[in-house]
Amino acid sequence: MRMAQRIGLPDDGERLLDDLETLAGLVDDSLPGWTRSALTDLDVDGRHWVLARMREAGLDAHIDAAGNVIGVLAGNGSGRGRIMTGSHTDTVLSGGRFDGNVGVASALEVARSLRASGTTLAHDLVVIDFFNEEVNPHGLSCVGSRALTGALTPAHLAARNQEGTAFGDALGGARVDPNRMHEAAMDLSDVIAYVELHVEQGPNLEAQGTQIGLVTDITGVAPFRSLFTGRQDHAGTTPMSVRRDAGCAAAGTVLAVETIASEQETSRGTSGSITFTPDAVNVINETAEVWGEFRSPDGEWIAHARERLAQAAEAEGAKRGVGVELEWLPSEEPVPMSEPLLGIAGEVVADLGLSHSRLYSGAGHDAAFMALQVPTAMVFVPSQGGRSHCPEEFTESADILAGAEVLLNTIVEISVRHAVR
Numbered sequence: 001m002r003m004a005q006r007i008g009l010p011d012d013g014e015r016l017l018d019d020l021e022t023l024a025g026l027v028d029d030s031l032p033g034w035t036r037s038a039l040t041d042l043d044v045d046g047r048h049w050v051l052a053r054m055r056e057a058g059l060d061a062h063i064d065a066a067g068n069v070i071g072v073l074a075g076n077g078s079g080r081g082r083i084m085t086g087s088h089t090d091t092v093l094s095g096g097r098f099d100g101n102v103g104v105a106s107a108l109e110v111a112r113s114l115r116a117s118g119t120t121l122a123h124d125l126v127v128i129d130f131f132n133e134e135v136n137p138h139g140l141s142c143v144g145s146r147a148l149t150g151a152l153t154p155a156h157l158a159a160r161n162q163e164g165t166a167f168g169d170a171l172g173g174a175r176v177d178p179n180r181m182h183e184a185a186m187d188l189s190d191v192i193a194y195v196e197l198h199v200e201q202g203p204n205l206e207a208q209g210t211q212i213g214l215v216t217d218i219t220g221v222a223p224f225r226s227l228f229t230g231r232q233d234h235a236g237t238t239p240m241s242v243r244r245d246a247g248c249a250a251a252g253t254v255l256a257v258e259t260i261a262s263e264q265e266t267s268r269g270t271s272g273s274i275t276f277t278p279d280a281v282n283v284i285n286e287t288a289e290v291w292g293e294f295r296s297p298d299g300e301w302i303a304h305a306r307e308r309l310a311q312a313a314e315a316e317g318a319k320r321g322v323g324v325e326l327e328w329l330p331s332e333e334p335v336p337m338s339e340p341l342l343g344i345a346g347e348v349v350a351d352l353g354l355s356h357s358r359l360y361s362g363a364g365h366d367a368a369f370m371a372l373q374v375p376t377a378m379v380f381v382p383s384q385g386g387r388s389h390c391p392e393e394f395t396e397s398a399d400i401l402a403g404a405e406v407l408l409n410t411i412v413e414i415s416v417r418h419a420v421r
């Protein structure tokens with residue numbers, strides 16, 4: 001089989017690290033860590049900065065109707081179809097400066113490295129900074145990749161934040177017109193690969209002492225909301241035996257989430273939000289609301305976990321005369337990555353003299369939406385202490401540069417193998 005020559009990053013990757021530094025400066029200084037939330041002026045500035053860098057790098061670039069920044073580096077036309085790479089530049093509140101940004105800055109660097117090395121791919125290379133990947137105040141994530149893949153629905157635009165504002169009405173802050181967002185849906189039938197570089201956001205690579213992670217699957221997520229309805233009574237005069245304490249039924253259910261999710265190495269369960277009403281020390285709760293989720297790369301396990309939680313919540317309610325409503329919110333199925341692309345990336349990693357582990361992603365990514373339509377691969381680089389979505393998030397420069405080199409050469413190799421000879 002014909003193999004592509006391996007290419008290095010020009011200037012030892014200095015420009016890539018400079019770009020990350022610049023993006024790290026475009027943040028809300030009033031909060032600790034790094035904050036560039038979607039739907040804010042800062043995020044608009046960040047995406048326009050990416051647009052300018054793309055144009056500077058010689059890409060034909062624009063911002064689409066869903067706020068995605070898209071740049072195309074033309075190939076020589078000898079291969080059919082396109083290759084895509086990218087990530088996101090929005091952050092969570094008080095997050096880190098690497099999540100998403102590493103993938104976008106590296107994708108840009110891939111385009112620049114190709115030009116610097118005089119390499120013209122057989123395929124057009126599409127570099128993308130997806131709009132609003134992190135969960136926004138309307139409970140939505142991966143907005144840009146949903147729109148690009150045609151998966152954004154009117155129900156998403158109607159999703160309300162705590163103040164009752166619909167997501168569609170909040171999009172003005174991002175300079176996105178909700179009525180035109182569907183125009184961002186792209187025909188992806190000619191895309192032969194989407195490859196995303198990202199920080200791991202977990203402890204596995206560090207624990208195993210490997211430099212590169214090749215992602216086998218992206219986790220499924222099954223979020224739920226449960227409401228427990230009991231009876232409000234006096235905390236001092238109501239005997240324990242006759243209480244209908246909604247808070248206790250909710251607490252039992254929270255513990256059941258922990259027990260169920262502890263069954264498997266790869267399963268996760270979290271009850272991230274609980275509200276007692278009334279919220280008072282000396283009153284028995286009338287209602288309690290719990291929001292939580294299960295995650296696993298195994299769809300069958302998620303189905304099993306749902307059943308077990310429903311039984312557990314019913315039992316917790318029944319023993320206290322408390323009514324239980326358990327509602328499953330729109331979920332995401334686990335998504336496998338492309339085995340042929342993982343194979344190519346694995347060869348590139350070995351060729352570059354780097355070590356790697358295969359692992360699944362417990363975090364959601366734009367790649368999960370892309371993978372539903374195009375062959376997709378994700379490459380991880382280590383996160384120090386496994387920390388992410390916090391100011392302590394850190395990845396060594398050497399690891400970022402190694403990841404960018406893997407991304408670059410994987411894309412070149414994919415193009416060479418798909419070239420029409």
Ligand SMILES: [Zn+2]
Pocket residue numbers: 088099100133198
């Ligand atoms: Zn991310």
